[in-house]
Amino acid sequence: MCQFLFFLRHGEVAERERLLGQGVDTGLSEEGWAQARAWAARLREIPFQAIVTSTALRARQTAEPFQRQGMPCLQLPHFHEIGWGQWEGLPYKTAEPYIHAQQEAWAQGDLSYAAPGGESWNDLLQRAQEGLRLITTLYPTGNLLIITHGQLLRTLFCALFGYPPAESRRFHHKRGQLSWLVRLPIGVFYLRVLGADVHTPF
Numbered sequence: 001m002c003q004f005l006f007f008l009r010h011g012e013v014a015e016r017e018r019l020l021g022q023g024v025d026t027g028l029s030e031e032g033w034a035q036a037r038a039w040a041a042r043l044r045e046i047p048f049q050a051i052v053t054s055t056a057l058r059a060r061q062t063a064e065p066f067q068r069q070g071m072p073c074l075q076l077p078h079f080h081e082i083g084w085g086q087w088e089g090l091p092y093k094t095a096e097p098y099i100h101a102q103q104e105a106w107a108q109g110d111l112s113y114a115a116p117g118g119e120s121w122n123d124l125l126q127r128a129q130e131g132l133r134l135i136t137t138l139y140p141t142g143n144l145l146i147i148t149h150g151q152l153l154r155t156l157f158c159a160l161f162g163y164p165p166a167e168s169r170r171f172h173h174k175r176g177q178l179s180w181l182v183r184l185p186i187g188v189f190y191l192r193v194l195g196a197d198v199h200t201p202f
Contacts, residue, residue, distance in 0.1 A: 003136070003183040004143045006043070009150055009173040010062040011035035019095040021081045023088035028061045035176035038198040040065035049142030052135050054080040059147045066145060078131025081149035085118025107166035121155060121165055128156040136183065153179070160189045
């Protein structure tokens with residue numbers, strides 16, 4: 001039997017001027033709360049086996065409108081955003097050239113390149129894959145909702161669908177966008193919906 005996994009990037013955040021990874025634990029803005037409520041209404045007919053979120057406040061708050069009585073809600077550090085190390089909390093304009101250099105290094109195949117004290121592509125991918133194996137072991141059937149972060153989604157989807165890091169932008173998700181993956185019984189995934197807004201037909 002096929003299994004449906006819905007990956008939702010958390011909603012828009014209150015802190016928008018700094019680089020957010022693991023060290024800046026900001027919550028949702030009013031727009032972000034509205035996105036979360038709208039997705040919960042859109043997906044209300046789907047019988048989720050569980051909701052899985054990262055441990056970040058912005059992800060946990062995005063999950064709140066989805067939580068139904070008795071539904072398991074797991075907070076797993078495996079699905080947290082990449083750790084930016086010493087770049088955490090920098091103004092975006094300051095951090096942008098550093099991130100660009102990191103993306104270029106990854107595109108050239110240096111997957112161990114990381115911010116000082118931060119995570120590399122390999123670090124993030126290993127963590128995300130461990131999280132995916134964990135939740136599909138705990139819940140081998142049924143629908144799952146995973147609320148997570150932008151760089152994690154790009155990295156994990158590249159691995160799942162056989163793309164190199166240089167192609168990661170094709171899996172960009174804006175805050176509050178959702179992708180729908182189907183897991184076949186043999187463990188292979190295929191992509192049914194990529195980066196949908198709440199009003200996108202599917």
